[in-house]
Amino acid sequence: MHSKEEISHDEYQKTADWLMSQTKHRPQVAIICGSGLGMLADTLKCQDSFAYSDIPGFPQSTVQGHAGRLVFGELKGKTCVCMQGRFHMYEGHSLCKTTFPVRVFKLLGVDTLIVTNAAGSLADGLQPGDIMVIKDHVNFPGMGGLNPLTGPNDDKFGPRFPAMSGCYDKGLRCVAMEVAKQLGVANIMQEGVYAMVGGPNFESIAEARLLHRLGVDAVGKTTHTHTLTPFLHVYETTSVTHVVKSYEDSESVNHDGVLEVGRLRSHTVQQLVTELISRMEINNNTTTDNVA
Numbered sequence: 001m002h003s004k005e006e007i008s009h010d011e012y013q014k015t016a017d018w019l020m021s022q023t024k025h026r027p028q029v030a031i032i033c034g035s036g037l038g039m040l041a042d043t044l045k046c047q048d049s050f051a052y053s054d055i056p057g058f059p060q061s062t063v064q065g066h067a068g069r070l071v072f073g074e075l076k077g078k079t080c081v082c083m084q085g086r087f088h089m090y091e092g093h094s095l096c097k098t099t100f101p102v103r104v105f106k107l108l109g110v111d112t113l114i115v116t117n118a119a120g121s122l123a124d125g126l127q128p129g130d131i132m133v134i135k136d137h138v139n140f141p142g143m144g145g146l147n148p149l150t151g152p153n154d155d156k157f158g159p160r161f162p163a164m165s166g167c168y169d170k171g172l173r174c175v176a177m178e179v180a181k182q183l184g185v186a187n188i189m190q191e192g193v194y195a196m197v198g199g200p201n202f203e204s205i206a207e208a209r210l211l212h213r214l215g216v217d218a219v220g221k222t223t224h225t226h227t228l229t230p231f232l233h234v235y236e237t238t239s240v241t242h243v244v245k246s247y248e249d250s251e252s253v254n255h256d257g258v259l260e261v262g263r264l265r266s267h268t269v270q271q272l273v274t275e276l277i278s279r280m281e282i283n284n285n286t287t288t289d290n291v292a
C-alpha cells in the first residue's frame with residue numbers, strides 16, 4: 001500500500017549532498033512546473049541541470065509534458081531550483097516518493113516553494129485559460145488516509161500534526177494579485193479552492209458536479225501533496241482547463257488539451273512567477289511581510 005513506504009532522513013540527506021557536490025548553486029526558492037508549464041526552467045541563468053535518472057534516490061517522471069529534469073540557476077537575483085516534471089500518485093509512486101524532492105529542497109536551504117499545475121475548472125466563473133491562485137485545498141486521498149505524512153514523523157521536517165489553515169502564504173498571494181494587475185492579466189486571475197483526486201481517469205460528470213457542490217473550484221491529480229510540507233512559504237497557481245459538467249456537453253477533456261492550455265498560458269505564468277520572485281525578500285525569511 002502506498003502509505004507504508006518510509007524514507008529515512010539519511011536518504012534525503014544523501015540526495016541533497018550529491019546535488020551540493022555537483023552544483024555551486026544554493027537555492028532559496030524551489031519551483032515545481034505542472035503539465036505543459038516546464039518552459040519556466042529555461043529562463044534560469046547560469047544553469048546546472050540534471051536528469052532525474054542521474055540523481056541518486058530521485059523518482060522518474062513518466063507523464064507526457066513532464067521532462068524529468070532538475071534545473072538550478074538564477075532568476076531576478078535569487079537562486080532557484082526548478083523541477084521540470086513532477087510525480088503523481090497515479091504513476092504508481094508512493095506518496096512519500098511524490099514529495100521526496102520537497103524534503104530534499106529543504107535540506108538544500110530552500111524556504112519558498114512555488115508550484116504550478118494544470119487542473120479542470122468546476123466554478124462557473126473559471127474559464128479554460130484562466131489562472132487560479134490556490135487559497136486552500138481539499139485533500140481527498142488524505143481524508144481517506146493516503147497522506148505523505150503517514151508513518152513515523154521526522155520532526156526535522158515539521159510537527160506531527162501540522163495546521164493547514166495558513167498553508168498557502170497570504171503575503172505571496174497578495175503580491176501575485178498586484179503583479180497580475182501590473183501585467184494586465186488580473187481579469188483572468190482569481191483565487192480558489194483546489195481538490196486533489198487520485199486519477200488517472202478524468203472525473204465523471206456526476207463526480208464533477210459533486211465536487212462543484214462541495215465548494216471545489218478546480219480539480220487535478222497532484223499538487224497539495226507537495227504543500228503538506230509545513231516548513232515552506234508556499235505559493236501555488238493553477239492553469240485552468242475544461243471539465244465536462246453536463247450530459248449535453250459534446251466536448252471531452254483529454255491530456256493533449258490540458259498540455260495545449262498549459263502552453264497557451266505558459267508565458268503569462270512565467271511572467272507572474274518571475275515578477276513574484278523579483279519582489280521577494282528571501283534572506284530574512286519573511287516573505288509574508290513583503291506585501292506590496
Ligand SMILES: O=P(O)(O)O[C@H]1O[C@H](CO)[C@@H](O)[C@H]1O
Pocket residue numbers: 033034035063086088116117118119220221222223254255258259
Ligand atoms: O498537476 P499536473 O502535473 O499539472 O497535471 C494535471 O494534468 C494531468 C492530466 O492531464 C494530471 O497529471 C493533472 O494533475
Ligand code: HPA
Pocket residue numbers: 118119120121199202203219220221241242243253258
Ligand atoms: O484532473 C483533472 N481533471 C480535469 N481536468 C484537468 N485538467 C488537468 N487536470 C485535470
